[in-house]
Amino acid sequence: MITLRVATKHDLDALQHIEKTCFTTDRLSKSRFKFYSEAQHAELIVAERALNTVPVELNATQPAPLQGETGMQVVGYGLLLLRRGTQLTRLYSIAVLPDARGLGVAEKLINSLGERALLRGKRFMRLEVAVSNIGAIALYNKLGFSQFGMYSDYYDDHTDALRMQKVLVPSKSLNAEAYPWYQQTTDFTCGPSALMMAMRALDSRYEMSQEKELSLWRTATTIFMMSGHGGCHPVGLALAAVNEGYSAKVIINQDVPLFVDGVRDPEKKAIVESVESQFILEARRKGISVDITDWHIEVIDQTLKAGGAVLCLISTYAFDKKKVPHWVAITGCDPHCYYLHDPDASDGQPVEYQHIPVAREDFMRLASYGTRKVRTLVLLKKSRG
Incomplete structure (x- = not known):
């Protein structure tokens, strides 16, 4: 009989034995297993069976089965990672010893991790699986996972990986492949990177590149922000989009200046205020609508439904406990969630930063920056010209 527990x-020894038995590359070390067993953002569970159910060893040179904490044999494990501030979880690793396969162990592990994810308020489970692992792919399909993309050269042996997702509660399917993703190449170009993704989504002929990323940043930057390079202003991004041949509209919940609170140097603060004033004047000359109003999420729904694109300024506090303003592209929505493309994947695998689900009830808190609770959107559509 197979039982599951945390x-x-x-x-650790049993987990390491499973890892070495089941994988030849991309193995988790004992120290990583120890870390995940204690981490708040992880769920690590094991499957075990009574030792008297273990088949008699035919080869005397094989090692005896390793025992877990309870004196039973640990025959498999599942590791789920939970992304802070979102509805997303990732089935990071799962493995079952060869002599325990065919007993439904993997299915039990995945279903249990799904239940644990729901208990922690998570509604989505994603995973990557080697394209050559036909058995695993068949199991994931059986359990309700569906493919939403491909990741080339993903594993150490250069094997490609399928990207799959399961919705743990009923939700509208996500057309994930329709929205391009771009990884920012500097610490300060999230704005132009998000803008390029949105413009490419509206026109597949638009080319995303570092040259374009930096060019857009030069147009949209406030020059200074806090202690580093200037962040991108919503009106500046709208101007950059119009220069690229798109139509743009800006909605801000309060009047400018927006980003002077974190700029302590009086001279730098004055420059930021001057740049923002110039943005507003130029936007008026180019006919860009800048609405100063306390917007609601319905405007996002309406824009996406009409075939437009949306950029949103968020605070990264919900993700990493750092109060940093950050631009993302909203790739879609359904009755439960909004989905985000985050261009900054510097701390993890790019697949974790694409179509990030954020619950509707959490979104407005995420889309609010600073003590003044600045909330702003840039709405884009193809230019009629």
């Missing part, structure tokens, strides 16, 4: 430090 992994502990007493399972």
Whole structure:
């Protein structure tokens, strides 16, 4: 009989044995297993069976089965990572010893992790699987996962990976492949990177490149922000989009200046205020609508439904506990969530930063920056010209 429980430090040897038996590359170390067994953002569970159910060894040179914390044999494990501030989880790793396969262990592990994800308020489970792993792909399909993309050269042996997702509660399907993703190449170009994704989504002929990323930043930057390079102003991004041949509209919940609170140097603060004033004047000359109003999420729904694109300024606090303004592209929505493309994947795999689901009830809190609670959108559409 197979039973499941939460992994502990007493399972580390057994987990390492499973890892070495099941994988030849991309193995988790014992120290990583220890880290995940204690991490708040992870769910690590093991499957075990009574030792008297273990088949008699035919080869005397094979090692005896390793015991877990309870004196039973640990025959498999599942590791789920939970992304802070979103509805997303990732089935990071799952493995079952060869002599325990065919007993439904993997299915039990995945279903249990899904239940644990729901208990923690998460509605989506994603995973990557080697394109050559036909058995695993068949199991994931059986359990309700569906492919939403491909990741080339993903594993150490250069194998490609399928990207799959399961919705843990009923939700409208996500057309994930329709929206391009771009990784920002500097610490300060999230704005132009998000803008390029949105413009490419509206016109597949638009080319995304570092040259274009930096050119857009030069147009949209406030020059200074806090202690580093200037961040991109919503009106500046709208001007950059119009220069590229798109139509743009800006909605801000309060009047400018927006980003002077974090600029302590009086001279720098004056420059930021001057740049913002110039943005407003230029926007008026080019006919860009800048609405100063306390917007609601319905405007996002309406824009996406009409075939437009949306950029949103968020605070990264919900993701990493850092109060940093950050631009993202909203790739879609359904009755439960908004989906975000985050261009900054410097701390993880790019697949974790694409179509990030954020619950509707959490979105307005995420889309609010600073003590003044600045909330702003840039709405884009193809130019009629």
